[in-house]
Amino acid sequence: MILATREATPGSESYSLFRERLLLDLSRGKKMLLQILRNKLSLAGVVIILFFVCMALFATLLVGPYQSALNLASDNEPPSAQHLLGTDGTGHDILNLLVYGTQVDLIVGFAASLAAMILGTTVGLVAGYYGRVTDQVLSRMTDFFLVIPWLPFVLVLVSILEPSLATIVFAIALVSWPTTARVIRSQVLSLKERQFIERAKAVGAGRGYIIARHILPNVMPLVWAEAVLTVSGAIFTEAFLSFFGLGPPGVQTWGQMVNLAYNGGAMLSGQWWYFLPPGVCITTLVLGFALLGYGIEEVLNPALKRRGGAGA
């Protein structure tokens, strides 16, 4: 685990201590990374994620500029050498749309996960450390958001706020934070009974200081595991929103592609190339993040190891 570090100036005694700790942290981080990569499932997750990240980064190199113009002369064409995955109802190359859809999906996934982590970690830290009434109130709130039917909630929220990248990220974050808050809270509950917290209290550290400097660094690895799992959930949720026509405007996401295929009746006219590829992309990417997330959890919690990876 990464230990708390203190401010230090070069040359001072505390600086060498700081350096020593940093090196220790680095070697531990490296060891953890190796452990994660040694797990077959999480390695598969990493490969999948890297594949899609590269696709998003090198979109222009791979498939040229984003197509937005109508090209009705070549609509609904089956796969050919020119259009590897065929064309959609308005003549766009499906592969081109898929590659550019990756960008939006990853952005939404990472942004929503980041927002959910900030909210979830804060709630978990405060609820776990402060306890009593604060914990009661925050935990009931967490439970509420955990069990509400997420799809109607997100649909209604986005349709009222009007779909845009920001509102979609906001809505997804709002239904994604509770799991993190719960996990962090229970970890904090056990951490705060430890001796080093007692010691910090004895030297007069305030609550805020203890949370920020002693508790947070110790729950950070868990936050990372949760963050990866939340990206998976966020991409999944975004796909549902897009399928219902509430995706981010301007660019076609994978969910929107399936929506257009559905509205165009692609599955009843045999245009498999229209609705299969985007779904494959959603499933693979969601699975990739989930596998990596489970892998990290397993490294952090060796008790899970005998379950063999796929813990729900």
Place this chain on the structure above:
Amino acid sequence: MFQVLPGDPTRVLFVRGGCAGNSTIANAQCGLRAELIVQWGLDKPVAQRYVTYMANLLQGNLGTDITTKGYIGLPVTTIIAPRLVTTLELVGIATVVTMWLGLVLGRISGWRRGSKTDVVITMSTLLGYSMPSFWVSLILVFTFAFLVPIFPLLPPRPTPDTLTNIGNTLYHWTLPIVAFIITNVAWFSLTLRNSLTDVLPEEYMVTAAAKGLNEREQLRWHALPNARLPVVTASALYFGWVVSGVIVIETVFNINGFGALTWTATLNQDYPLMQAIFLIATIGVVVANAVADVLYLYLDPRVREA
């Protein structure tokens, strides 16, 4: 709750900016819109609207529909009730089948963990869980209604014979239920597998084997009673997902139920309808959770035999 958010349901009925021009139509629209705003109480402060809503709610009045075509002016409850029955039937059947299959699969892979069978079951249920339900539904429609047209897409026409009606409906519901199973079976199979994995190394399992019980008996009398508890806990989250799944599946398969209605209401920004739907869905989830809690107490050997 959603009332607090910005957004204007009158906008759905009128063209945006329709008020801006100076023509007769624009003036008429402006007047009508202002009238509606007063009639629907949209000009009142949120707190006051909330009090009115709660007072009506306590009398069983969830409001009247305001924007959905064909329903305007009808009480929301009369729109929802028949559809809720359809959905409860669909979800009831689907959940029983999913739970049964999930528990069977979970038992197999938990008992033989690490084996080929376990890997296949775990990976395929996890894969199903990662697939968006709308996509699974489309693939099923493509395969079994287009490639091999053996299942109907449109809802069956009612006939005078009740038995035929039930048969037809079940026939129409086959694909939706299959879609439901594929996307939800992991809830039960993976949870049972993981909790079996936790239970099997326990000492009482060694004792059971030492007593000379065969594998079947060990599983039936010693492993499962303890391993099924986490499954009950996990179902708390499952119920929230059921509502989400049913919206998608009903929409794709043209089932005139609660889920499809959610979608219509959202499209029309129908506040009273949306509010009622969300309220009923949440109450449903809370009730289901309460049932699960009672079930937990009943199933927990430590509580039951105390």
